[in-house]
Amino acid sequence: MSVTENTILEAGSFADVLRQLRRLVTSGEMPEDGKLPTEREMAETLGVGRRAVRRALEALESEGLVWRKQGKGTFIGQPPDPTGALAAAIAGQTRASEVAEARLYIEPALAGLCAARAKPDDVRRMRVLVERIHQTADRNAAELWDGALHRMIARTAGNRVLLTAFSLLDEIRASDVWRELREKARDPGSNELYFQQHMQLVDCIERGDVIGAEEAMRAHLNTLSERMRHAIEDSEAGDD
Amino acid sequence: MSVTENTILEAGSFADVLRQLRRLVTSGEMPEDGKLPTEREMAETLGVGRRAVRRALEALESEGLVWRKQGKGTFIGQPPDPTGALAAAIAGQTRASEVAEARLYIEPALAGLCAARAKPDDVRRMRVLVERIHQTADRNAAELWDGALHRMIARTAGNRVLLTAFSLLDEIRASDVWRELREKARDPGSNELYFQQHMQLVDCIERGDVIGAEEAMRAHLNTLSERMRHAIEDSEAGDD
DNA sequence: TGATCGAACCAAAGCATGAATGGTTCGCTA
DNA sequence: TAGCGAACCATTCATGCTTTGGTTCGATCA
Numbered sequence: 001m002s003v004t005e006n007t008i009l010e011a012g013s014f015a016d017v018l019r020q021l022r023r024l025v026t027s028g029e030m031p032e033d034g035k036l037p038t039e040r041e042m043a044e045t046l047g048v049g050r051r052a053v054r055r056a057l058e059a060l061e062s063e064g065l066v067w068r069k070q071g072k073g074t075f076i077g078q079p080p081d082p083t084g085a086l087a088a089a090i091a092g093q094t095r096a097s098e099v100a101e102a103r104l105y106i107e108p109a110l111a112g113l114c115a116a117r118a119k120p121d122d123v124r125r126m127r128v129l130v131e132r133i134h135q136t137a138d139r140n141a142a143e144l145w146d147g148a149l150h151r152m153i154a155r156t157a158g159n160r161v162l163l164t165a166f167s168l169l170d171e172i173r174a175s176d177v178w179r180e181l182r183e184k185a186r187d188p189g190s191n192e193l194y195f196q197q198h199m200q201l202v203d204c205i206e207r208g209d210v211i212g213a214e215e216a217m218r219a220h221l222n223t224l225s226e227r228m229r230h231a232i233e234d235s236e237a238g239d240d
Numbered sequence: 241m242s243v244t245e246n247t248i249l250e251a252g253s254f255a256d257v258l259r260q261l262r263r264l265v266t267s268g269e270m271p272e273d274g275k276l277p278t279e280r281e282m283a284e285t286l287g288v289g290r291r292a293v294r295r296a297l298e299a300l301e302s303e304g305l306v307w308r309k310q311g312k313g314t315f316i317g318q319p320p321d322p323t324g325a326l327a328a329a330i331a332g333q334t335r336a337s338e339v340a341e342a343r344l345y346i347e348p349a350l351a352g353l354c355a356a357r358a359k360p361d362d363v364r365r366m367r368v369l370v371e372r373i374h375q376t377a378d379r380n381a382a383e384l385w386d387g388a389l390h391r392m393i394a395r396t397a398g399n400r401v402l403l404t405a406f407s408l409l410d411e412i413r414a415s416d417v418w419r420e421l422r423e424k425a426r427d428p429g430s431n432e433l434y435f436q437q438h439m440q441l442v443d444c445i446e447r448g449d450v451i452g453a454e455e456a457m458r459a460h461l462n463t464l465s466e467r468m469r470h471a472i473e474d475s476e477a478g479d480d
Numbered sequence: 481t482g483a484t485c486g487a488a489c490c491a492a493a494g495c496a497t498g499a500a501t502g503g504t505t506c507g508c509t510a
Numbered sequence: 511t512a513g514c515g516a517a518c519c520a521t522t523c524a525t526g527c528t529t530t531g532g533t534t535c536g537a538t539c540a
Contacts, residue, residue, distance in 0.1 A: 071493030
């Protein structure tokens with residue numbers, strides 16, 4: 001942002017509004033749906049023209065802090081991706097085995113492409129995520145970091161169609177039924193193994209080893225679904 | 241269908257209606273959107289109770305000839321899949337190379353699963369499609385049959401998540417930009433090669449050869465994208 | 481002269497209402 | 511008992527009005 005400093009001197013209209021709105025947005029207050037007041041309301045509340053409010057919102061939008069939609073409103077954060085609706089639609093119809101199977105085909109492909117295309121900076125960020133997964137004590141939080149790592153690999157692969165397919169899987173996994181399934185499948189003894197697998201995967205990606213990355217991802221997913229399968233069998237045996 | 245024959249004797253209401261509606265549906269008449277009259281209209285037109293119409297429609301629906309939706313109506317054929325909207329959204333953002341790449345990962349996976357799960361009856365229908373592709377003189381029509389074969393393989397694979405991913409690809413390929421691209425890439429000399437590849441693919445599927453089916457599909461897609469790439473380069477060279 | 485403001489208009493989205501339509505239940509009749 | 515007619519329910523769609531961001535224009539003031 002190259003905000004002209006002199007405008008601040010002018011009884012503060014635009015820059016003033018920008019500061020106030022930025023504080024409002026970043027403070028994490030506001031209703032849970034993240035919807036801000038309308039531009040007209042803000043203008044009146046802040047005692048300033050609508051034009052000034054719009055300029056401030058444009059700045060915040062370019063920073064990715066808010067997103068706007070004509071006829072809808074201004075919202076905090078990033079615009080929702082259209083994958084969610086589709087994922088919800090098919091989530092109810094799919095069995096766990098189908099999702100695991102699909103992952104076993106799509107994620108190794110993404111890992112391979114990622115190995116071919118990742119830049120040093122990408123690898124560095126992946127290593128940070130691997131660290132976070134391993135160091136986080138709270139397993140729920142660790143799973144969020146794990147998801148972030150897989151998403152990052154998918155994004156770095158640089159194929160939007162496969163990324164959409166992955167997002168579909170990711171959304172299904174994020175649904176409620178799956179979360180509790182994963183909690184059942186949790187096994188503290190496996191953490192060390194997961195860490196080694198993650199490290200091996202990122203190592204392959206770093207040296208551009210496509211086949212190796214695919215294999216590493218496949219091995220990782222296999223141990224995951226193995227654990228999951230055991231948990232399902234146990235719980236089903238318990239239910240009978 | 242175990243329609244009780246005696247009902248026909250009773251001045252024919254249900255069985256009579258069923259026959260009339262089946263003829264109406266299979267005759268390929270009706271408006272292009274495939275929407276049938278409302279149940280109430282049909283009942284009045286045929287001079288019969290709504291209940292009889294509903295029973296007939298239930299039979300036709302169980303055969304997959306029509307689909308119905310509360311508040312919407314009764315339609316000929318299969319219900320549309322919800323992938324369309326998402327496909328349209330990402331179609332504009334993706335390059336041809338990305339789609340080809342994604343195909344190269346997803347379709348071999350589907351071919352492999354298909355080889356593992358196809359029943360003799362499925363294989364028989366695939367062979368019919370291969371015949372049709374090869375015997376149809378009109379290349380536009382032949383491409384429709386080709387699409388049908390790939391879709392059938394995807395469906396027979398029996399994984400709904402991967403099927404959704406495939407549908408996404410399929411929708412993108414069906415969009416206008418892609419159709420004209422395929423027309424440019426058309427090469428009459430390749431027809432014999434495509435036929436052989438299709439035959440080899442179905443052969444692998446028939447004998448449950450997972451690896452072979454994957455390889456065959458991969459080889460097929462590679463020649464396709466090879467042709468496509470040449471066509472793109474030629475047209476770009478021509479544009480300069 | 482240049483920036484800001486207020487007002488008005490445009491286009492996209494939401495919302496409320498009513499009609500159409502498949503899904504369901506009830507009592508009546510032959 | 512099966513069919514019929516009627517009524518009611520839940521979902522979907524069409525319609526018109528309102529909201530809201532996007533845009534333009536002239537007026538105002540430093």
